[in-house]
Amino acid sequence: MKFIKPKDINNLYEIIDNIDRQYLLAGGTDINVQIKNGIIRNPNIIYINHLKELSGIEEENDSILIGSTTSFKDIIDSRIIKRHIPLIHSSLQNFASPLLQTSATIGGNIANGSPTADVIPILLALDAKLEICSKISCREVFLKDFFIGYKKNVMSNNELITKIIVAKNAEQKYQTFYKKVGSRNSLAIAKVAIAGLKKVENEKIMNIKLAVGSLNEYPRRLFKVEEYIMGKTLIEIDFNKVNEYLQQEITPISDLRSDKEYRYHVCVNLIRTFLNE
């Protein structure tokens, strides 16, 4: 096991370019549990939580940029977030617990890639992008294209998430919805989570964005369901059709937290609730 604390961000890019198997340590709330339980053994740890370039929330032109090691507490408390993207502010209130909100980072929640990660459905519904950088270059990737399998993503070993980018007007003129279903309010791992945005004009649903967590190998948008709903009024929507499309898009499993039938029905009911709001 090796521990490295980069001098600065350029030094970090050099280091990750040269070490094969590594873990980036930011808040530590997931990695320390994995080390304790023996899921990660003798890791090469690269500490990144002290690098100022990776932390903080700022406005730039039409975007809000959230540094990847920004803690959830700083995001919840941010005036910029509250003003421009209140969905993020309100939906993260029950993220883990107040104690974990102080340590846990937004980039960590994404990079860890858990199917139940709380922040991912919210950011998916907001069409968020990630800035991913390496020694040589930076690129932007839509969050919807980031995951490619269970805990697998499009990043190479020499890259890291540096920023989360959300358009300032991402939820302007939209009604928003977020529901996390768990066994208790605090410290729950979601059985089902859903985030939604809809734009209604003359009773017609002009635009809708739906994202779910805990229902697939990674959180994802329900593009087929969205496409079916778009342009219809509430009475024109056939819920048997919604169910049909939903079945093509979610693959709930039974595990220690819930079973697949329950997850499926709760998801359908939550979509219905959101549309009726």
Added chain:
Amino acid sequence: MKISFTLNKEKVTIDVDPMKRLLDVLREDFNLLGAKESCGEGECGACTVLLNGKPVTSCILNAIHAEGKEVETVEGISKTKLGKLIMDCFDETNAVQCGFCFPGFFVSSYYYVKTDGEKDLMKIKRALSGNICRCTGYEKIFDSVMLACERSN
């Protein structure tokens, strides 16, 4: 690796494995036995301390997380004026049963009373939602924080 930080208002430096858990650093290297290990996974809050003034679970933080920062434990906080006031409230409402979770609840309560302090049960419940009491004596704990909010104003 040498790591320097402020511990209960005192500057300290130790030579330690940077990945050693902050909880173990406090208990083993500084003999501060107030913060407890229970779940060891950040879920129960028995190991709560303040890091740069904000409550964290020290069992899933590492020594490196304290570098250059301020750490306050139940030992330090309980000597402050507000700490004493809150301690008295826990005492008067008989909020402490077995006592294992108490240092964690105390630190979370202190943070709430200090930074918000509104006598609002729902807000208090949320502020203490990262701490678990296996004796399930929550009502009396909430009573004591309500009382502390009243007295500190």
